[in-house]
Amino acid sequence: MNDSEEKRRSRHWMNKEFVVEESDKSERKVICFIKAPATALDSLVCKVVNDRSSLVVDDSEELVSNVISVECSDDEKTIPFPISIAIPFTSCFRGNYRETMVKVTDVSFQSKYLTPISLEGYQGNHKETFAEVKVYQLGVFSVLSCLKRETFTVPKVGLSKKLSVDSRISFYYPPETFSSPAPMQLKVQPIEPSLVTTLKARHDMYHSVVSTSALVYVQHLSAQPFNNSVTITLPCPPNPEKKRQGEETEQVRAISATVRKAAAAYHPRKYQNIGTSKKFSIFQLLTGHRNKEEWMVFDDIIIQNARNGLVSFQLNEHLESFVVVRLSFLLENSYLLLFAQALEEAVCSTMSNVILYRKRENPYKIIVLLSASKELSWELQNLREEGYSGPPEPTQQFPLREGEQVHFQFRGNIFASENGKDFGKSYRLIFHSQRKPRLELQIKEVDEFGNHSSPHYKGTVVFYKITREMTTKEWKQPLPHGDYQHQSPLCKLALTLPKHQKLINRPQSTRRIFSDSSEALWDNLLYWLAEELAEDNTSLLALCLPVRRSVLQLVRLKCPDNLTHQIYELLCCWKKTLPRSADKEQLLSRYLQKSGRRDLSEELRFKCQNKVFT
Template sequence: LTDQMDDSDKPTEVCFTRAPAGTLRCEMADALSCFMVNGLEELISRVIWINTKDTHSFHFPITLAVPFYVHHRSSHREVAVKMVDKEKRVSYISPVTTDAAHGGQKPVDAILLAAIKSRNDAYELVVSVSPLLHLTHPKTQPLRRPLTIILPCPPNPEKKEETILRAYVKTNERTREFLTVLGSRDKEWSVLDKTVVRNQQDGLVSFILYESFDRLLVFRLLSPLQPCHLTALAEELESAARLHSVTIVLRCGRDDPHSVLLAALPSRDLSWELSRLRAQGWDGLIETSSEVLLCEGDQLLLHFSGNITSAFHYQRRNELFVRLREVDPFGNYSSPCYKGTALLYRVSRAELEWRGDKAVLKDAELLGNPVCKLPLSLPKPLSDSLLLWLSGELTQEETARLVSSLHLSRSSAQLAKLRFRDSPSDQAFHILAMWRRALPAAKCHPKTSQLAQSLTKIGRPDLAQE
């Protein structure tokens, strides 16, 4: 199963499988991607719809090869295949193999932790936090044996620098740090006071778990912190981990201002992503929004000419290619370009419902305010009729001065004289047509205003006004 991308001449592979001809049907179902994730899950592949003509006679199991992409900043290291049947029942299976290595875990992002600490002085004593660990175990059954859990929770980096600086000074002064583990059961966090957390090598910590919990977190502290602050911080971390800071970018094509790319890019990687877009030829005028917070599976509803949706997934590139056109060719008469605005609305998963093979907005009247507004503009074209009228108004001397003002080469003017020796108006039209073809089709080169300025310079402000 392949897909033809808008910005590529080559089709991209979506999945590969082998089955008898006519017995298995694979289709892309990316329109339902918002319903494929919940909790802290992140979608890293395309959504595939698999259907068999005769389930009873078809021989299972089948093997599917599906390409996926994992962001380099992701803290997820477990890849699972999620299946949803026609009754919308969910089940998980482990992949047989993955090409990439997914071993090891990362602690909570230091930038995320610093942002939360900046909003509450009570969290200043927190040095680092282990990754949020999810455990799946039947609630009615106790653990058969104690579990030893090892997680990364690095020490204070300032302490390491201090140790290096004091390597030549003999001192017995030591900085003590405290390790505390929290567990969540039925969406309520609590401090596990009786659990002893030990330091291991390379910033790892270990502890023994005697009872089952849904989620676990380890905090490294400079000094003990009250349990109420620890549980509040755990809730904030869990909530913040679901949000991603995104910048919405609108870029025009290099030679076609009507071709527009709208992309939702991770704010932390904005410079790198813009460089990638420039390398692909999207180096026209750029408009960027302020940072927008989106959850996995949220949709961006785009309004300008019709309704277009683009689902946000942090682990996948979120790009939309659109063609712009003016609604009223006689509008914006006092401006050298047509103007408009792109409005983007954030739509959460709760505001959508599953209808057939699409995600449909439950109530379009409850959209609220847009999360961002991006200005749009299109250069007004110079029609042949306008150039014909203008060439009839110019004298031969004015046409010669216009060639210099428009920065055309002398050879262009000489070629026009050779082709149309007996018609000065045809010479002027040919020169204006050559200038129109040579000018880049970009917003930064408004043709109408540039021609009006040149007419004013050669002493014809009346024509410039017209």
């Protein structure tokens, strides 16, 4: 390429589509669009690095896109920044408290947040939601749903500020609060009433907690001291369903006398009078420090109860984070601190389940995925529509934070593989509340002669939780090591496989058997018989056929929702076990009579004698 052509291409900006081929599919998926000079685009390389997603999310952030690495393949090439990158994403609406941001992380794990210049639904001919940003560096890009950051400056003359995320939350800075203009950044984490109810149900010591305000994070960028007190107003309403929840709580507390005595020990007299203390509330202000990861109770702060569930108080010092707790009776500070820690942890966690389902037509093909507990029913319905079903049933629910990993390995007489070749590895799923981590695997028995006293092969899937703090901070993430001896399992799932029907090759008999009916005609006869039996909801065991229990299990897995097909498959399996010289008509008639279906036995004999096989 001559110099004039190079200059022309360097001035010509293009919007290039970067795609990746999905595994086991012929489709090509768009991972991003980059708008840059043509010469620069030739040197850019884009890759999907979702296995590193644990390294790009923090608490209160939710990943809503692929994690994309953009690099320059030519070290001598100079990229004319800024360039535009548009990344497709899918995000659920999370209310006015959250916003969509693009996070770019460099090789040393330093991150910057970029506000998208557009959230268009089209890029070229592709209809999808894209977050487009102008960037001045390359690195690892991800689209996140974050708590909305509100920035304002407090002038010397003071300021009365209502937050845009929730106009009920306001800050009043009197004149001369700061000696010079002071920039502020705030984020508000709403707390669902159901979260407080869940904590109270788990720990009776929190019974006096009625409700809480939102959790407010404040960054005082100038770090100037307060010259005057700042008035803060925020909602902390009485529980609108207090009566109903009180009755439910009484029922829960009535289950165990031991729990009642333990709760009374925290505050005996107040605990007994809770039914009559509905006319007043007690408020406590709790503050947290991000670096120290601990909470404090401010006993000397007077919190006033205003109308419409609003409370207000004054501060004369900066607090990094705070929350107001409404109580029905006094609670010791130690229990308040435990409640604040549990509340902050619960806000950043999602109750989740592990689902392990197998393919109906092929029990050797399974799918493992993580699902939020509130979406479990919907996820199970989707899996059934895709042709998957249990057993086993989903695990008990457990908390997971964004970016935490669940590693698992197969033990016992069953192991698994992603590609059908490499068996016996450990596997991982990375949890993201707005994405659906899933893994399709093939399973098989380790020893076909194992579990000889059981009709099926047995194994166990053991799951372990790997927190973000335990994750190695390296861009080249190692594969799961499989050494979890010093770690307690998160949960376990029992897994079974039906045993194979062993086919024994015997020499063909020299005796020739003549028959007027072909195999196809017999199949028609067996299907007619299956339909007749299914009409009366005849169970498989009631047929009294001499077949192994593993055959019954395989038939149920193969046709879980169709009794006619189950009976037909069972009859076919029984017929295959018979020698060619066997009198199938006589044997089948005998089993039908033994099952109490003499009518079908006679009709079967009639069809065979008159050669009526349709």
